[in-house]
Amino acid sequence: MNNGEIHLSLRRRALLAWGVTALFANVIAVWHRSASMGDIHASRWSSVLPRGAAEVGTAIKSLLGRPYQEAFGYQVARELDDDYQRGASTAEIRRRLAIRVSRDFAEGRTVSIEGWQLSQTEVQLSMLAANLARLGHA
Amino acid sequence: LILSANDVDRSALAADIVIIGGGAAGITLARHFAGRHSKQVILLESGGVSLDASVQELYSGTLAGVRADPPLDASRLRLWGGTTNHWMGWCRPLEASDFERRRDWPESGWPISRRDVEPYYRQAADICQLGTVEFESAEFWRNKPGGRKVSLLPLDPNRLQTAIFQVSPPVRFGTAYGRELGRADNVRVVLHCNVMELLPAEGHHPDQAIKRLKSVRVQSPAGKSFTVSARAFVVAAGGIESARLLLLSDRVHPNGAGNEHDLVGRYFMDHPWLNANCYVRFSQPHIDLSFYFDQMKLAGARLFGTVVPTAALCEKEGIGKFRLWLNRATGSDAGVNSAHEVAHSLKQGKLPTNFLAHLGSMISDIDVLADAAYKTVFRTNKGWLSADKSAPSSGAWVDLNFEQRPNPSSRVQLGNDRDRLGQRRVLVTWALSDTDRRTAMRALEIAAQEFGRIGLGRARIDFDLAHDASWPSNMISSCHHSGTTRMSDTPTSGVVNADSRVHSVDNLYVAGSAVFPTTGYANPTLTIVALAARLADHLDRVLS
Numbered sequence: 001m002n003n004g005e006i007h008l009s010l011r012r013r014a015l016l017a018w019g020v021t022a023l024f025a026n027v028i029a030v031w032h033r034s035a036s037m038g039d040i041h042a043s044r045w046s047s048v049l050p051r052g053a054a055e056v057g058t059a060i061k062s063l064l065g066r067p068y069q070e071a072f073g074y075q076v077a078r079e080l081d082d083d084y085q086r087g088a089s090t091a092e093i094r095r096r097l098a099i100r101v102s103r104d105f106a107e108g109r110t111v112s113i114e115g116w117q118l119s120q121t122e123v124q125l126s127m128l129a130a131n132l133a134r135l136g137h138a
Numbered sequence: 139l140i141l142s143a144n145d146v147d148r149s150a151l152a153a154d155i156v157i158i159g160g161g162a163a164g165i166t167l168a169r170h171f172a173g174r175h176s177k178q179v180i181l182l183e184s185g186g187v188s189l190d191a192s193v194q195e196l197y198s199g200t201l202a203g204v205r206a207d208p209p210l211d212a213s214r215l216r217l218w219g220g221t222t223n224h225w226m227g228w229c230r231p232l233e234a235s236d237f238e239r240r241r242d243w244p245e246s247g248w249p250i251s252r253r254d255v256e257p258y259y260r261q262a263a264d265i266c267q268l269g270t271v272e273f274e275s276a277e278f279w280r281n282k283p284g285g286r287k288v289s290l291l292p293l294d295p296n297r298l299q300t301a302i303f304q305v306s307p308p309v310r311f312g313t314a315y316g317r318e319l320g321r322a323d324n325v326r327v328v329l330h331c332n333v334m335e336l337l338p339a340e341g342h343h344p345d346q347a348i349k350r351l352k353s354v355r356v357q358s359p360a361g362k363s364f365t366v367s368a369r370a371f372v373v374a375a376g377g378i379e380s381a382r383l384l385l386l387s388d389r390v391h392p393n394g395a396g397n398e399h400d401l402v403g404r405y406f407m408d409h410p411w412l413n414a415n416c417y418v419r420f421s422q423p424h425i426d427l428s429f430y431f432d433q434m435k436l437a438g439a440r441l442f443g444t445v446v447p448t449a450a451l452c453e454k455e456g457i458g459k460f461r462l463w464l465n466r467a468t469g470s471d472a473g474v475n476s477a478h479e480v481a482h483s484l485k486q487g488k489l490p491t492n493f494l495a496h497l498g499s500m501i502s503d504i505d506v507l508a509d510a511a512y513k514t515v516f517r518t519n520k521g522w523l524s525a526d527k528s529a530p531s532s533g534a535w536v537d538l539n540f541e542q543r544p545n546p547s548s549r550v551q552l553g554n555d556r557d558r559l560g561q562r563r564v565l566v567t568w569a570l571s572d573t574d575r576r577t578a579m580r581a582l583e584i585a586a587q588e589f590g591r592i593g594l595g596r597a598r599i600d601f602d603l604a605h606d607a608s609w610p611s612n613m614i615s616s617c618h619h620s621g622t623t624r625m626s627d628t629p630t631s632g633v634v635n636a637d638s639r640v641h642s643v644d645n646l647y648v649a650g651s652a653v654f655p656t657t658g659y660a661n662p663t664l665t666i667v668a669l670a671a672r673l674a675d676h677l678d679r680v681l682s
Binding site: 101102106110117119 | 586588600
């Protein structure tokens with residue numbers, strides 16, 4: 001996925017959404033720290049996330065409901081963390097993510113964001129990137 | 139022999155076969171008999187050799203239901219050669235599965251199979267001046283000189299596949315075959331000849347199970363009226379006008395010729411066409427989609443690829459067939475996006491909130507907008523921006539054309555208005571259903587998933603067709619009017635039988651897309667010509 005390109009088309013939406021999400025930023029940050037960010041390897045994840053994913057994730061988060069955000073944000077985080085624990089390299093994790101994205105599309109696990117048909121995995125990754133960015137790990 | 143109805147100095151003409159309509163089907167039939175002196179043929183055409191606004195106006199009518207351009211007097215042409223005078227020339231046979239009955243669509247299924255039509259597709263390919271009759275094998279084309287350019291997307295064959303279309307020059311049937319018919323002394327082409335009604339044989343009673351025609355009543359523009367009698371009659375006047383003529387012929391049956399079961403005019407279908415409602419942003423530059431973007435010249439043929447579904451996928455999803463045509467996106471798409479958004483807001487009677495930003499995008503991309511408008515209005519893929527094929531494209535616009543589910547509420551009827559000849563004009567109610575909404579939506583979603591899976595890019599779909607949602611304002615008709623005298627096994631499920639003969643009239647046939655019970659995704663002309671050639675063979679046999 002070329003997140004830079006999607007970022008361009010979503011920039012307007014992201015800016016509008018930014019004001020709303022900013023109101024909740026502190027609350028979310030506290031919640032992140034207390035929930036699961038303490039025991040995961042956030043800085044290493046950043047290296048596997050596609051460029052521009054944080055901006056896309058921020059825009060996406062403003063479009064999805066809170067429960068959906070939570071489910072999306074951490075399901076992929078747990079799996080990524082497991083990979084790291086097993087000693088997988090960044091390249092290996094990227095390869096697995098690419099396969100997972102491809103499989104999402106093959107099996108119809110897609111999410112429509114402003115008409116863009118994205119795989120669940122890439123939406124999860126983008127939202128994770130947005131969370132990390134807010135915590136200073138981008 | 140080609141003459142004008144104004145020059146006919148008799149009150150009656152006679153032949154073995156009367157063909158009504160000088161388009162692709164009618165001319166194909168007449169050519170079959172040209173020079174075979176055992177059969178005398180008269181072909182009656184309302185128009186002349188050039189377009190005449192006063193004749194074309196006879197095609198005006200009321201379009202109800204789904205509002206989609208073009209109007210009825212622009213979607214077809216009433217002159218010698220018929221609508222082939224403006225067709226795009228795209229050719230592809232129907233799939234074998236298109237002829238079969240779908241379990242989930244009880245109104246589907248032809249009484250003939252693809253195998254029955256196969257030899258006539260070969261004839262049709264010659265008549266349409268295609269290179270060769272090869273549509274299925276990309277390998278065949280790859281092995282031709284220059285064939286390495288035939289590069290296909292690695293689509294999942296269980297879901298989507300590449301369908302090869304060939305492009306006719308396009309053959310203008312009137313120009314291409316008029317001279318040949320003019321030389322044939324057993325064929326008389328009568329131009330400026332409006333068929334007013336079909337007339338039953340003497341002693342006829344409307345309650346007879348099987349009826350017989352004796353003649354047709356015709357009228358010239360000058361008001362001269364005469365009859366033309368024959369042993370067999372073929373109505374080949376197009377998907378709307380053929381039904382109209384049958385409905386007007388109430389001396390054969392009070393409901394219209396062949397209309398004992400109220401089926402004439404019903405099941406009207408077209409290929410709904412959604413242009414540029416889906417955009418694919420490529421994941422990487424320089425992706426080679428030239429086989430899909432451009433018409434390629436190979437071994438004397440012109441061909442290109444489209445993306446279509448498998449029959450199994452359609453049945454599993456409960457949707458119609460569809461065809462995706464990929465168009466190179468050149469330059470920015472911001473202007474086109476803004477134009478869509480502004481148009482959508484204006485339709486709802488308001489300006490978009492960020493109107494000035496949209497206006498800026500539209501002005502800066504005015505060349506792209508103008509190019510898109512040109513291609514839409516003139517129904518062509520040859521815009522001026524597309525001329526630079528070497529420019530890397532950042533993405534593609536997806537053009538969706540799909541099969542409408544047969545629907546008895548979608549119909550051609552006689553309206554209350556009358557034309558200047560005193561004939562009732564048509565009222566066409568084009569009714570699309572939730573199945574059709576689902577087809578459009580799922581077609582693009584499935585394509586987006588498949589494009590994502592193979593790493594081509596990400597797709598954006600610019601509409602959402604939930605239950606009862608309005609169709610996008612830019613949806614147009616493909617002018618593939620079909621189904622109004624559908625072919626069936628029984629008189630209670632269709633108008634004509636497997637031989638294209640009207641079930642209840644012994645010597646009346648219909649040629650053209652009016653007989654299609656389902657349309658598949660392919661453009662209809664090649665099948666129209668193939669079925670006309672098949673009907674010609676049949677008439678040869680039964681009239682011998």
